[in-house]
Amino acid sequence: MHDDSLLYQVAELYFVQDMTMGAVADRFGFSRSTVSRMLSEAKSRGIVKISLRPPENPPDRLSRRFKDIFGVTAHIAGTQRSSPGGQRLEAVSRYAASLLTEWVEDGSVLGVAWGTTTSSIAANLRQSDAQDVTVVQLNGAAGPRTTGAGTSTPLLSTMATAFNAELYPFPTPAFFDLEETRTLLWKESSVRRILAVRASVDLAVFSVGAFQGPVLSQVYTEGHFTHAALLSLNENRVVGDICTVFIREDGSYADIDVNRRASGPTPSDLARIPRRLCVVSGRHKVRGILxxxxxxAVTDLVIDDLTAKDVLDYVEPAGRLVRQRDA
Structure with a gap:
C-alpha cells in the first residue's frame, strides 16, 4: 500500500503531464512494474477516475448502415463475442449513461420510461453539474399485483439525483382495465399537470420490451398480463413495446386494442420530442427493435455490436450471406 499523496504525484505525472512510465520510475527511483502497480492502486482508490466521452456522430460501418436504412444515429457499444446477455446490457447502459451526462444541460426536461434497461442506465450515471433539470416519468407502472413503486421509484430517484432535477412521478396504472377510465383520469387536473410536463420533454430515454427470450421486459414479469393476454398479443403480431405501447415489426401500433388502455406516449407522441434515445441489447429483441x-420513435440508438449485426442481418439477408462467405 502506498500513501495517497505519492499515488497522486505518480498519477499526475503519468496522466496529466504525459510522462512515460519509465520516466516516472526514474523520477522516484522505482521500477516500471512498481509504477504500473501504483497507477492501478490509484484507480482502485478513486484517486484516478477515467471517463470516456462517446462521439456525437459515430463513424463506424455499423452506424452508417443504421443511418442509411433507418435514419437514426446508432451508438455501438463494443463487447466480446462471448459476452453473456448481462454484460451486453451493462455495456449499452454505460454507453447510454455517458451520452445522457453529455446531453442533459441546464433547463433540460428528461422523460424516462421505467424498465430493466433504464434502471441499469441510472445505476451507471455520474453526477452532473446541470441545473434546473426536470425528470418526468413517461409511463405508469402500477399493475394488478403491485403499485409499481418498487420498479419506477428507485430508477426515477436515481436519475433525478444524478441531474440535480425536480422529479415528476406518474402514479397511474401501466395499463387501465377500461379505456373510459383512462379518458376520465386524463381530465383530472393533477394528471393534466404531469401530462403537460411530459409534453415539454426535450430528451427521452426508453428501451424495447420483449415478451419472448431470455430476458423479459418488466411489463411482462410483474403481472400486467395474463398468459391468455400474451397469446392475444402474439396473434396480433406484436413483437414488443416501447413505453408500454405495443408495436408490430412494421412499426404499426394504432389498431392494437390494448394500446388504447396504455399509459405511455405513443410513437407519434415520442416523435414530437427533439431527441429520443432508445437503449437495447439482446438478439431476442431484434424484431422489436425493427x-x-x-x-x-427513435432518433438515437444505443445497441451492442452483436445485436446491431443481428438487426442488419435480419433486414439485409444478402449482406449476411456475403459476410458469411468473407468469414
Whole structure:
C-alpha cells in the first residue's frame, strides 16, 4: 500500500503531464512494474477516475448502415463475442449513461420510461453539474399485483439525483382495465399537470420490451398480463413495446386494442420530442427493435455490436450471406 499523496504525484505525472512510465520510475527511483502497480492502486482508490466521452456522430460501418436504412444515429457499444446477455446490457447502459451526462444541460426536461434497461442506465450515471433539470416519468407502472413503486421509484430517484432535477412521478396504472377510465383520469387536473410536463420533454430515454427470450421486459414479469393476454398479443403480431405501447415489426401500433388502455406516449407522441434515445441489447429483441425504428420513435440508438449485426442481418439477408462467405 502506498500513501495517497505519492499515488497522486505518480498519477499526475503519468496522466496529466504525459510522462512515460519509465520516466516516472526514474523520477522516484522505482521500477516500471512498481509504477504500473501504483497507477492501478490509484484507480482502485478513486484517486484516478477515467471517463470516456462517446462521439456525437459515430463513424463506424455499423452506424452508417443504421443511418442509411433507418435514419437514426446508432451508438455501438463494443463487447466480446462471448459476452453473456448481462454484460451486453451493462455495456449499452454505460454507453447510454455517458451520452445522457453529455446531453442533459441546464433547463433540460428528461422523460424516462421505467424498465430493466433504464434502471441499469441510472445505476451507471455520474453526477452532473446541470441545473434546473426536470425528470418526468413517461409511463405508469402500477399493475394488478403491485403499485409499481418498487420498479419506477428507485430508477426515477436515481436519475433525478444524478441531474440535480425536480422529479415528476406518474402514479397511474401501466395499463387501465377500461379505456373510459383512462379518458376520465386524463381530465383530472393533477394528471393534466404531469401530462403537460411530459409534453415539454426535450430528451427521452426508453428501451424495447420483449415478451419472448431470455430476458423479459418488466411489463411482462410483474403481472400486467395474463398468459391468455400474451397469446392475444402474439396473434396480433406484436413483437414488443416501447413505453408500454405495443408495436408490430412494421412499426404499426394504432389498431392494437390494448394500446388504447396504455399509459405511455405513443410513437407519434415520442416523435414530437427533439431527441429520443432508445437503449437495447439482446438478439431476442431484434424484431422489436425493427418495430421501434420503423415507428419513427427513435432518433438515437444505443445497441451492442452483436445485436446491431443481428438487426442488419435480419433486414439485409444478402449482406449476411456475403459476410458469411468473407468469414
Amino acid at each position: 418495430g421501434a425504428l420503423r415507428s419513427g
